[in-house]
Amino acid sequence: MSLTSRIVKYKELIPCTTAFIDTRSPGSDKKENFTVIGPGVAENPDQHVHISIPHGFNIGGARQPAGCLNSQHSHLTEEVFVVHTGTWDFISGVNADDGRITLKPGDVISIPTDVFRGFECIAGAAEGEEKGLGYLHAILGGDDPGRVLWSPKVFKMAEEFGLVLLEDGSLIDTTQGQSIPEDKSPMPVTSQAQIEEHRVVNSDELKTIVHRTESFVWLQDTSLSQFEGVYETPLVGGKNSAEGLPASKLGWNHGFVVRALKLEPGASIPLHIRFEEEVLFVHQGQLTVTSNEESCVLTKGDNFSTPIESQRSFTNQSNTDCIVYITRRYNQPKAPLFK
Numbered sequence: 001m002s003l004t005s006r007i008v009k010y011k012e013l014i015p016c017t018t019a020f021i022d023t024r025s026p027g028s029d030k031k032e033n034f035t036v037i038g039p040g041v042a043e044n045p046d047q048h049v050h051i052s053i054p055h056g057f058n059i060g061g062a063r064q065p066a067g068c069l070n071s072q073h074s075h076l077t078e079e080v081f082v083v084h085t086g087t088w089d090f091i092s093g094v095n096a097d098d099g100r101i102t103l104k105p106g107d108v109i110s111i112p113t114d115v116f117r118g119f120e121c122i123a124g125a126a127e128g129e130e131k132g133l134g135y136l137h138a139i140l141g142g143d144d145p146g147r148v149l150w151s152p153k154v155f156k157m158a159e160e161f162g163l164v165l166l167e168d169g170s171l172i173d174t175t176q177g178q179s180i181p182e183d184k185s186p187m188p189v190t191s192q193a194q195i196e197e198h199r200v201v202n203s204d205e206l207k208t209i210v211h212r213t214e215s216f217v218w219l220q221d222t223s224l225s226q227f228e229g230v231y232e233t234p235l236v237g238g239k240n241s242a243e244g245l246p247a248s249k250l251g252w253n254h255g256f257v258v259r260a261l262k263l264e265p266g267a268s269i270p271l272h273i274r275f276e277e278e279v280l281f282v283h284q285g286q287l288t289v290t291s292n293e294e295s296c297v298l299t300k301g302d303n304f305s306t307p308i309e310s311q312r313s314f315t316n317q318s319n320t321d322c323i324v325y326i327t328r329r330y331n332q333p334k335a336p337l338f339k
Helices: 152-160 192-196 203-209
Strands: 032-037 049-051 057-065 069-074 079-085 087-092 099-103 108-111 117-123 133-141 163-165 171-173 230-236 256-263 268-273 278-284 287-291 294-298 303-306 312-315 322-329
Touching: 032 303, 057 117, 057 278, 057 322, 069 152, 079 087, 079 278, 087 133, 099 203, 108 203, 108 230, 117 133, 133 256, 152 163, 256 268, 256 312, 278 287, 287 303
Parallel strands: 032 049
Antiparallel strands: 032 057, 057 133, 069 117, 079 108, 079 133, 087 099, 087 117, 163 171, 230 256, 256 322, 268 312, 278 303, 278 322, 287 294, 287 312
16 A cells, blocks of 8 residues: 555545534534544545544544534544644533633643533634634544434524434435435434433533643653654653653543654654554644655645554654654554664
């Protein structure tokens, strides 16, 4: 498989604007949803999946203008967001009135499974091609993260705009002449019993599930940061002695880990192999990746899925720092093996 088939360029992302039941709700009708590594949790079969290879986690994205809202919902698996561009509010509670916290570019939030959440872009990027828009890089646990559990209010709003969610997780659009198949039934509105299975998390408690860029501790003595001009910090996951990494603030088991690498201009990490699925997301700058004698250049917003046990090296050939967020499968990835 060629290197290019493992790259999802930011400029080539294919959005779906009708991915979920709240797609026509006022304030939610301008969002773009992306499934980078599938299958994701979209309710519309038109959602494009860029890479369908199972990784043990899903990578997605949301791009929205200021004032655009994702309605209150919960998931069956862990959900982590990295704010790539813009400023975002994350809101807890089935009725969006338990807590609220604001995140800026580079910040990370890990939302547990038993919390209703929504999120809103409150300010888009100030400049560049994406001026006025915000982008979230999203990670959902598991090969199949299950379906979305929506707040009861979302069902009522959707009905007003002709949308019906079915029990199998698919979406019917009655304004397009679609009707509910005879062998299928609408999804029951979320019950009070289901709501009571969720925690109430206030604004102060939301702070405990956020890792801000100003609190990152950039280490120079981990298995990957032993090279000149390279730094690493753990963002999601527990202590990993094999990699020389302490526990992160978001240290509970997710089924995956998230790290950040910073490479100064000219810095490189030599050829090595990993034994788990690995996805690189470039948050800042550019990164040259060499794998099995092929090379590619990743720029801001690009994703790259490195084949398991393939040789790979990373180099920053630009004149500015490069920051890459890396997701790997399992709670305790093995140490890299340098060649």
